[in-house]
Amino acid sequence: MYSINHEDPFLPTGHPLLAKVAEPVSLEEIHTEAFKRLIFEMKNLGNIEQKYKKKFVLVGLAAVQVGVMKRIILVDVGADGKGEVSDLRVYINPKITSYSKEEGVWYEGCYSLKGYAGIIKRPDTVEVTALNEKGEEIEETHSGYIGRIFQHEIDHLDGKMLVCKVHDHKNLHRITNDDMYEYRNKQKWRQWENHASKDEFETLKKSLMP
Secondary structure (H helix, E strand, O other): OOOOOOOOOOOOOOOHHHEEEEEOOOHHHHHHHHHHHHHHHHHHHHHHHHOEEEEEEEEEEEEHOOHHHHHHHHEEEOOOOOOOOEEEEEEEOOOOEEOOOOEEEEEEEEEOOOOEEEEEEEEEEEEEEEOOOOOOOOEEEEHHHHHHHHHHHHHHHOOOOHHHHOOOOOHHOOOOHHHHHHHHHHHHHOOOEEEEHHHHHHHHHHOOOO
């Protein structure tokens, strides 16, 4: 029912499933062994990807990114946007019930859009409802970088890629693992000059629109 390809878990950019809307998870599903195994595998994958600090560090993951069309996300609520992570949590059927009027700008990377980072403006604070791993209802408020992760991952559940939120080709940056220390730790993303061309940006955006 739930299948992750452990040899190559992340769907490639442009895979048709990434443009589809994920299905809600029922309470009955949450208590099945198959679902518990899926959550274990997603968290294990997240923990593995968080070990390698010289590249993009996984701060969030949507089940659709690994080919499972269910409304499940992981969010590290201890992430700081500078490579530090500490608390990866599971959110099932997450919904944003309120957005602040205040907005912030930061870079976003994505395992479903390798080779790029986007500079995106989003609401600074969000209120989120979801189910936890036990099927219990939870309500949380998150601001800054953590609030951004929730928005990014829930976008994935609705078939939306980060490039769709970028409004200028100069804000879609070409980025490699070797660039990460300067880009992230020294915040060179604020003045990054290696950006996508206008044609490259428009072609990519058109191909990834849901």
